[in-house]
Amino acid sequence: MALIGYPTKAKKTTQKKTVMYNNRGMRLEEELNTANEYYRASNIAVIHKKPTPIQIVKVDYPKRSAAKITEAYFRTPSTTDYNGIYKGRYIDFEAKQTNNKTALPLQNFYEHQIEHMQAVLLAGGICFIIIHFTQHNETFLIDAQHVIEIWQQSKSDGRKSISYQFSQMHGHKIDTTTFPTLNYIDIIDKFYLGGE
């Protein structure tokens, strides 16, 4: 994994301020965490977000208090952010939020993540992405196969994003009128498990 200047679009800040990094996408992450917590507490599914990968360089061990990391860097993830188990099936996905009205730029993904999606599909897992278009206030589940195809085509046809239109046509809109608000398990039931 290479070190990266992550998050690329986060607000710059001075050295003295405490910052919330990666605000972009935070709302989606919170809603997914709420859904996952509900699934876990109700014995429906066990799905967790993986911690952000960090390269730790320096750690201080002060007396009588917690170990403090004083130098560390963000690393590029080698997998997707979320995985777990539902109805005995392995579930794996990446979640992205965009303010862009027409498309989610492909630069939101890393090559390793696309390779990971391919490996998961090959192993028989259920793999997808969840995109939230904030300007439309709509969230779609899109099968990983589509993402992999768009990624590969982008190398020849120059397409550099997953469009809102594509998401509408080939994705599955996640109902947000229920509790939990982002009840994506419903889509897995209908689309992947055929209403099992």
Added chain:
Amino acid sequence: MALIGYPTKAKKTTQKKTVMYNNRGMRLEEELNTANEYYRASNIAVIHKKPTPIQIVKVDYPKRSAAKITEAYFRTPSTTDYNGIYKGRYIDFEAKQTNNKTALPLQNFYEHQIEHMQAVLLAGGICFIIIHFTQHNETFLIDAQHVIEIWQQSKSDGRKSISYQFSQMHGHKIDTTTFPTLNYIDIIDKFYLGGE
């Protein structure tokens, strides 16, 4: 998740030195990474170690170089360290190494991890721990059900560890004469999948 003085037994260091934290267990982790990389590259299984959970407090964004985390703390993990997919089945485990000749102390686990193991078993996943006893140079795979039982019994009978003897009797010794050196998938085949 609470902040913790992790790693509890790591070597203390001065503030100016760059440290390798958590050396304890590093060899086991490296061997598991090698095995997992081999499984992934050979399209056998997709199993990854999750990143260490970190609470980030301060990040600097210097010009023309990578974002630098200047204050962060270790958090207690809410799941096990490893998960993924093998032959369509969800795999989930924790790996521990001990210099103790007779037993692995239970303090190597967190309540949340035990609860996670229970949830995974309930959801139909394959869940276990891998213990490496360095003094014996032996590694065992032990089903999570045993770990959960020992954990629960420890609350009444005061047993505070998983003994080497127990590991020999109820665990499955992992053959280390092969490549990869820690070929734990073999045990999954024999013990969980009945030689599928």
